[in-house]
Amino acid sequence: MVPRRSVGHRTAGRAAGRAGAVAVALAAVALAAVAALLGGCDRNAAPGDGPRVALLLPESKAARYELKDRPYFEARVKELCPRCRVSYANAGASPDRQLSQVEAALANRAAVVVLDAVDARAARAAAIRAEEAGVPLVAYDRLIDDRRVDWYVGFDNDAVGRLQARFLAGAVAGRPGAVVMLNGAPADPNAAEYRRGAAGELRRLGVPVAIEVSVEGWNPTRARTEMARALARRGTAGISGVYVANDAMAAAAIDAFEEAGVPVPPVTGQDAELDALHRIIDGRQAMTVYKPLRVEAAQAAEAAVALATGRRPSGATGVVGSAAVPGVVLQPAAVGRHDLTHVVTEDRFWSVAEVCAGRQRRCAEEGL
Secondary structure, eight states: OOOOOOOSSHHHHHHHHOOOOHHHHHHHHHHHHHHHHTOOOOOTSSSSSSEEEEEOOOOSTTTTIIIIHHHHHHHHHHHHHOEEEEEEEEEETOOOHHOOOOOHHHHOOOOOEOOSSSSTTTTTTHHHHHHTTOOOOOOOOSSSOOTTEEEEEOOHHHHHHHHHHHHHHHHHOSSSEEEEEEEEOOOOOHHHHHHHHHHHHHHHHHEEEEEEOOOOOGGGGHHHHHHHHHHHHHHHHGGGEEEESHHHHHHHHHHHHTTTTTOOOOOOOSOOOOOHHHHHHHHHHOEEEEEEEHHHHHHHHHHHHHTTTTTTOOOOOOEEEETEEEEEEEOEEEEOOOGOOOOOOOIIIIIIIHHHHHHHHHHHHTOO
C-alpha cells in the first residue's frame, strides 16, 4: 500500500511523522505508484483491490441514511474509483459504538474515513485516532470542529431553521396561541444551528414561542412524549403551531395530537422523507426541508476518493467552524404542498409513483 501523500497543512504533519529512510532501489517504484494515484484510480483494475473508503453513518431512525446517503455515496465512489472498496457501518445513535467503528476501520487499513458523527463533540476522539493512524477524515453532514478534520461536506444549517420558521410563521398567521419548538439532540451541532436560525426568524417575524424542548437523540418516542406534555399544559387553543426539527419527530408530534383526538396545527419537518411528503399531501404536515442528498453524498465521495489517492479535494466553498475546516456548504429548499415538483420531477429524489401512491387526485391538483 502506497503511503498517503500530504494534501495540505492538516495532513503534512502526519506524512512527516511517517517519513524514514527509503532504499534507492524502491524510490522509482514508489514514485511511479504515487503518480498513478495522482491520476486517479485505474478503471481496468479488479474491483475491490484498491483503497478502502470507510463510510460511518450515525443512526437509522431517520430514513435518509440507509435509503439515500449510503447508496448515493457508494454509487459515486464506484463511478470515480472502481478499484475502491467501501466499508460501511451505522452507529445506531451510540457515540461509543461509533468510536469503535472508527477504530475498526483504521485497524482494517481504511485509506480515508467519512464520518457523520452521532455526537460531534465526542467525535473529536475519532479525529485524534485518525490523525494518529495518518488517515484523512471527512466530516459528513455534521461538522466536527477540530483542526484534525481534513474536509467537511454539509448544508447551511442556519438556513434550514430560517426556512422552517418562515414557512411556519405564514401558516400560523391569525391563529391563537404560541409555537411549541421541538429541537434536535442537544449534542448535535446541526440541531443548535437549526434552532438558532429558526428562533431568530420567529423572533424577527414576531411569532411567540411558548415551550421549547431539545429531544435527546432525535428520538421520535421522546418527541411524542414531549408534544403530549406540551398539549396537556397549553391545550389546543394555546398552540398555534409546532416547529419540529426533522420529519421523524414531526410524525411523532402529529401522532400526539391525533391520539388526543384534537386538530393538528401546522407542523414543520426536515429531510423530505417519503412519509412526510404523504403527510403534506394529506394536509397533516405543513412542510419539510429538502436537502439534495445526492449532491451531498457525491461531494463527500469525491473528497474521499481524492484523499484516499493522495490528492487534495477541490471545489471548497470556504471554511467552517472555529477550526476553519475547508469544505463544501450546500443550500436547502423549503417544500410545502405546492413545491412537490421540485423534489419529485426535478431532482428525482422520489418518483411520482412513490409520492402519489393512493393520492392520485390530490397529486393531479398539484401538477404531479
